[in-house]
Amino acid sequence: MVKFSCRLSAGLMLASSVLMAAASPSGAASPLAKEAFSAAREPAAMATRSIGFYSKGCLAGAATLPIDGPDWQVMRTSRNRHYGHPATVAFVEKLAERAAREDGWPGLLVGDMSQPRGGPLPYGHASHQIGLDVDIWFRPMPEKRLTVEQREDYPFRSVLKKGTFQVDDTIWDKRYAGLVKLAAEDPEVERIFVHPGIKKKLCETTRGDRGWLNKVRPYYGHNEHFHVRLSCQPGSDGCKPQASTGTGDGCGDLGWWFNVALQPPKPGAKPAKPKPPMRVADLPAACAAVLAAPSAGGGASQPVAVTAPPVPSAAPPAAMFPEAGPVPPLPVAGPRPGARPSN
Template sequence: MMRVFAAVLTCAMFSGSAIAANPWEKFDEPTSGPASSIGSYANGCLVGGEALPLEGDGYQVIRTSRERYYAHPLMIDYLVELAKENKRLGNGDLLIGDMSMPRGGRFTSGHSSHQTGLDADIWLRIGDKQYSRKARENLSPYNVVDMQNYKIKAQKWTNEHAQMVQLAATDKRVARIFVHPVIKETLCKADWPEGRDWLRKVRPWFGHNYHMHVRLHCPKGDESCTPQAAPPAGDGCGKELYSWWPKPKSEQEKKKEQEQLLLAKSTTKKPAKPVYKDQLKLKPLRCQDLVTGTLQ
């Protein structure tokens, strides 16, 4: 009966116009006990997570005030090992962005994934020096894609970027790496003497023009974790990739865009504050227990 009441209470917390605050942001530390990624990447939570130390051998965590540097221990180990190997190859520090919150769950703004401690963003900006924590709060993104002409910025994209993606993807723990379609195309066109199998994991996705998003497989033996279907067979460098290219716009569509742009410029309304958007998704029961305090 108490479990039913808790579920009803959680539904009330996640529904209705009264909800604007994100309950997952109230936690400032992980739970204790064995680590478990509960639910799916875009609808779940994290038990027994760990914080990635904010500086390490070959990496620096950025924007630490957001407190999104927690993850499943599997991800912590992966990032530490990746950074060391990347450094051994003579490359600069990895700049680690969003991972997960202390107990996972949905961010108020930004990604809908990163909920189970198995996702991490690695910026394409190379850490060429040791930044202070204050400086790391305000680092500018490093966009390597010419969005207007839909091609790579040759003056920004380097072999170090390509090597970084390859190194990240060849690890067996990795399920997917999301990059902008133009970055995927650039990798597809490169010569890879040691094999191209890892390109299957590199998936095109909009918005990833200044960072790559690494996603790990569900931890072995964790039955609470919902895996994602495997990527399609092949290296993903053909027709599937080019389906992401923008289609030519008609004159009517261009005119409509111009009208909308002029209307936006003439509007003086303040932008709306971000609202927590997970109200309609019912979390797994163990995640509901985290929010209600039943599970500590």
């Protein structure tokens, strides 16, 4: 068992050396960012500020989403990733309430947000670094509340037919589409990432106003959850926004995903060269100060002693990328990503 207090002490000891190491003229002397930020177990006692880009930055003055709310539960609590900009916490609370009241959703299962001080995560995401990202499971909250221990291994559930890229209509109903629509219509939301098969389903079934579909973008994985990304917030001058998605519903971009991106690599194709891990010195300069700042205190909503989960390998679970199945031919149109992106 790993005690919270031991983790906190280790995190503070590491953070105290960050400023000197980050300032070292040798880039190699700078600590690995994923290790430094995951060791910080509580938010920094600083004014709230998202610093840098979604996949290269950090978070000062984070707010904490309680692990239990009237209409939500935080999953995988041992990861200590239920922190975010106050706007993100407010968004989750508001979405959970509206989904229950307007969409009949039984309650949200909330996945990863950000670490107490943001920054690169040791596994699972390239983004989620500046407190403006949150994963919402495509699985309703069970009627009987899950214990903290049960949340560690409560299974994900894909909404796709096994072995295909198509939505399983025995799982999917109008409440699922309604939940995504509720999130997309929030003015704070910049993007929502879903599996291309889910985007296709929404394109085929949405009637009337389709403007909200512009925010819903196809992406690798995301068949078991959808990823909500908020816009840069006032007061975060160092936050770097994403490029505009333009106008339209984005449904014309699906051909590339099904016909190219989701297909198995060609025999003999060289795997993409992995990027070197980021170091603290690679992040915006203000992130070193965020790591070295004193703790805000009370960063964890419940200091639960749990066994830390094993760190997964770099390869994602096979279930996230089902084998190619029958998909109607689609026109190849719209912008096409080049190399496989990471979110």
